[in-house]
Amino acid sequence: MIDIKDVSKWYGSFQVLTDCSTHVSKGEVVVVCGPSGSGKSTLIKCVNGLEPFQKGTITVNGTSVGDPKTDLPKLRSHVGMVFQHFELFPHMSITENLTIAQVKVLGRSKDEAADKGLKLLDRVGLKAHAHKFPGQLSGGQQQRVAIARALAMDPICMLFDEPTSALDPEMINEVLDVMVELAREGMTMMVVTHEMGFARKVANRVIFMDRGAIVEDARKDDFFGSPRSERAQAFLSKILQH
Amino acid sequence: MNYHWNWGIFLQQVQAGEETYLDWMISGLGWTVAVAMSAWVIALVLGSIVGTLRTSPRRILSAPANVWVELFRNIPILVQLFLWFFVVPELLPRDLSMWVKQDMPAKEFFTAAIGLGLFTSARIAEQVRAGIQSLPRGQMNAGLAMGFTLTQTYRYVLLPMAFRIIIPPLTSEFMNTFKNSAVAFAIGVLELTFQAKQMQEDAGLEFEPMIVVTVLYLVCAFAVNRVMAVIEKRTRVPGYIAGAK
Amino acid sequence: MFGSFDFSVIPASLPFIWEGFLFSGTLTLVAMLGGVVLGTLLALARLNGGPALAAVATTYVNAMRSIPLLMVILWFFLVIPFITGTPMGAERSAFITFTLFEAAYYSEIMRAGIQSVSRGQVNAGYALGMSYWQTMGHVVLPQAFRNMLPVLLTQTIILFQDTSLVYIIGAKDLLKAAEITGKNYNRPVEMYVFAAIIYFVICFSLSFLVKRLQKRISIVR
Numbered sequence: 001m002i003d004i005k006d007v008s009k010w011y012g013s014f015q016v017l018t019d020c021s022t023h024v025s026k027g028e029v030v031v032v033c034g035p036s037g038s039g040k041s042t043l044i045k046c047v048n049g050l051e052p053f054q055k056g057t058i059t060v061n062g063t064s065v066g067d068p069k070t071d072l073p074k075l076r077s078h079v080g081m082v083f084q085h086f087e088l089f090p091h092m093s094i095t096e097n098l099t100i101a102q103v104k105v106l107g108r109s110k111d112e113a114a115d116k117g118l119k120l121l122d123r124v125g126l127k128a129h130a131h132k133f134p135g136q137l138s139g140g141q142q143q144r145v146a147i148a149r150a151l152a153m154d155p156i157c158m159l160f161d162e163p164t165s166a167l168d169p170e171m172i173n174e175v176l177d178v179m180v181e182l183a184r185e186g187m188t189m190m191v192v193t194h195e196m197g198f199a200r201k202v203a204n205r206v207i208f209m210d211r212g213a214i215v216e217d218a219r220k221d222d223f224f225g226s227p228r229s230e231r232a233q234a235f236l237s238k239i240l241q242h
Numbered sequence: 243m244n245y246h247w248n249w250g251i252f253l254q255q256v257q258a259g260e261e262t263y264l265d266w267m268i269s270g271l272g273w274t275v276a277v278a279m280s281a282w283v284i285a286l287v288l289g290s291i292v293g294t295l296r297t298s299p300r301r302i303l304s305a306p307a308n309v310w311v312e313l314f315r316n317i318p319i320l321v322q323l324f325l326w327f328f329v330v331p332e333l334l335p336r337d338l339s340m341w342v343k344q345d346m347p348a349k350e351f352f353t354a355a356i357g358l359g360l361f362t363s364a365r366i367a368e369q370v371r372a373g374i375q376s377l378p379r380g381q382m383n384a385g386l387a388m389g390f391t392l393t394q395t396y397r398y399v400l401l402p403m404a405f406r407i408i409i410p411p412l413t414s415e416f417m418n419t420f421k422n423s424a425v426a427f428a429i430g431v432l433e434l435t436f437q438a439k440q441m442q443e444d445a446g447l448e449f450e451p452m453i454v455v456t457v458l459y460l461v462c463a464f465a466v467n468r469v470m471a472v473i474e475k476r477t478r479v480p481g482y483i484a485g486a487k
Numbered sequence: 488m489f490g491s492f493d494f495s496v497i498p499a500s501l502p503f504i505w506e507g508f509l510f511s512g513t514l515t516l517v518a519m520l521g522g523v524v525l526g527t528l529l530a531l532a533r534l535n536g537g538p539a540l541a542a543v544a545t546t547y548v549n550a551m552r553s554i555p556l557l558m559v560i561l562w563f564f565l566v567i568p569f570i571t572g573t574p575m576g577a578e579r580s581a582f583i584t585f586t587l588f589e590a591a592y593y594s595e596i597m598r599a600g601i602q603s604v605s606r607g608q609v610n611a612g613y614a615l616g617m618s619y620w621q622t623m624g625h626v627v628l629p630q631a632f633r634n635m636l637p638v639l640l641t642q643t644i645i646l647f648q649d650t651s652l653v654y655i656i657g658a659k660d661l662l663k664a665a666e667i668t669g670k671n672y673n674r675p676v677e678m679y680v681f682a683a684i685i686y687f688v689i690c691f692s693l694s695f696l697v698k699r700l701q702k703r704i705s706i707v708r
Contacts, residue, residue: 045610048613048614050610050613050614072613073613073616073617073618074616075616076613076614076615076616077615077616078616079614080614081610081611081614083607083610083611083614084607085605085607087605087607087608087610087611088611089608089611089612089625089626089630090630091629091630091633100615100625101615101616101617104617104621104625105615105616105617105621106616149615150614150615153615153616245569312691313687315690315694316648316686316687316690316691316694317648317683317686317687317690318648318649318651318652318662318686319648320651320652320654320662321651321662321679321682321683321686322683324662324666324679325679325680325683328675328676328679329676329679329680332492332676417553420555421553421554421555421556422555423555424555424556424557424558425557425652427557427655428654428655435555435557435558435561435655438558438561439561439655448565449565452558452561452562452565455558456554456558456562459553459554459555459558460553460554463553
């Protein structure tokens with residue numbers, strides 16, 4: 001589904017990604033972890049073209065992301081993304097947040113879109129808040145709405161950029177629960193996160209990045225059981241302290 | 243474009259005198275600089291006082307300052323100049339009034355300088371107020387805790403930093419003063435805009451005077467910018483986030 | 488001091504003053520609407536337009552902000568008839584001049600407003616498959632306007648004051664009406680004072696309303 005080959009990226013003369021190669025198959029859940037500055041957020045933003053890259057190729061369901069002829073908005077309408085800071089549109093109600101892209105990008109009718117939005121809202125447990133505004137919801141609630149907003153587009157895969165990093169500890173689980181359910185239903189997911197509990201539960205593979213390069217790319221059990229690289233070992237030992 | 247350029251016109255003599263049009267331009271520049279600089283000095287002095295007074299917790303000090311700012315901010319500069327030129331002389335006691343209307347030397351210049359100065363002082367007052375209010379509360383407390391009176395605290399602690407902070411908006415305001423000086427044409431000051439119109443009529447040419455006057459205004463704006471940049475550099479506080487570069 | 492004043496001229500002058508005020512008011516509204524639209528486009532050109540377009544927009548904005556408005560008024564009054572080939576009245580020329588002039592100032596405000604909307608919002612719009620114009624139109628600009636509304640309105644109050652400068656091309660605005668009436672009735676002092684009072688009352692009330700608006704917006708946040 002997602003194919004990343006030899007991708008390198010520079011900001012001016014500073015190299016942020018070095019020869020990254022990996023893939024995510026249909027139905028797979030891949031967790032990307034690593035210290036800050038390792039380039040994991042940058043990599044995942046390259047997948048749907050939010051960040052440009054200078055070398056290598058990325059293909060999503062057969063479409064090349066780096067090709068200048070690719071219709072990026074069309075590609076993005078089939079790839080869902082959830083952001084660290086939720087990024088709900090504050091000037092729109094929850095319902096409007098859910099329907100605006102369905103109507104303006106996919107061309108669905110307002111009623112169709114509202115129906116779908118409400119169903120998804122129910123699925124994440126927030127049906128009662130349909131008429132509220134993002135500022136009136138807690139962080140965990142906003143993030144669940146953000147997931148529903150992405151799902152409303154019927155995506156073929158979902159990208160998560162540190163979805164729980166900006167949440168207070170007591171709200172992390174309500175979001176992770178939604179993500180676990182999504183994974184169990186067979187959604188193809190690429191998740192940048194520090195939450196190793198989540199990785200252990202539903203990930204198929206774990207990728208470890210450090211200083212712009214993919215250092216380790218192993219099946220979940222291999223990664224947690226016997227990580228091959230020193231840096232991954234060091235990282236895991238620090239993270240798994242709590 | 244069917245226009246016949248005649249740049250030599252500037253070396254030509256004017257219709258009714260011995261000077262050249264170039265002399266008119268230079269004289270215009272001189273009056274523009276005179277009005278703008280005089281107004282700026284007046285505005286800086288008065289504006290700093292009024293702006294500081296606006297931050298005072300005592301109503302008896304801040305209220306008149308508020309009135310000052312609202313009065314000079316809500317009337318267009320051209321209308322203010324007309325008030326100074328036509329109305330104020332009528333309000334003076336008879337002898338003074340007669341002197342101003344008939345015998346006062348360079349009355350257009352003084353009227354323009356005072357009018358523009360007071361108009362600009364209200365804007366500077368607002369910037370000084372904003373600068374003072376952007377300082378951390380602790381600064382005032384630290385000054386008072388050392389035994390400074392309120393006045394001393396303003397003088398030694400608050401104002402020196404406040405003025406450094408507001409150098410960028412003050413630069414804008416300084417440039418605005420030069421631009422606003424153009425309004426003085428309406429009461430007969432022989433500054434650049436006046437000269438542009440006068441030369442257009444006298445020489446029968448439209449574009450050449452406009453271009454030269456526009457360029458001269460741009461030169462003034464550039465000069466002001468450079469001067470303020472030098473001042474900013476000289477007064478910079480090392481390590482202070484807002485100013486350090 | 489006030490003995491020789493005769494304020495009875497004021498009621499007599501009202502019809503003329505009203506017409507002049509209508510012109511000033513209409514000019515302000517037209518220049519505000521046109522200026523904000525054009526200013527927003529200029530801001531977008533500077534932020535997202537690519538190097539060539541951004542350079543053109545920046546030069547335009549800087550030029551308008553460096554020259555006295557009086558000179559800009561004279562320039563347009565001179566140049567527009569040259570371009571169109573037909574003579575143009577002072578009033579008509581003023582509409583074009585003020586819209587184009589104020590656009591430079593509104594563009595600076597909108598530029599700050601657009602930059603105040605976080606990059607994440609733009610990313611979220613794109614991630615949903617929206618195009619650049621869809622993201623700007625539905626996500627960024629509504630927020631930018633809301634953020635900058637008090638500043639935009641304050642600029643409009645300044646614009647209203649600036650309209651008095653059409654004096655230099657003889658357009659019949661509020662100030663000119665006051666001046667003409669003053670000359671006709673030989674009561675210039677009373678008329679200038681009256682004009683000043685009108686400007687003051689309007690500008691003071693509007694800035695008071697803007698301050699109230701500012702308080703309401705910051706509570707909602």
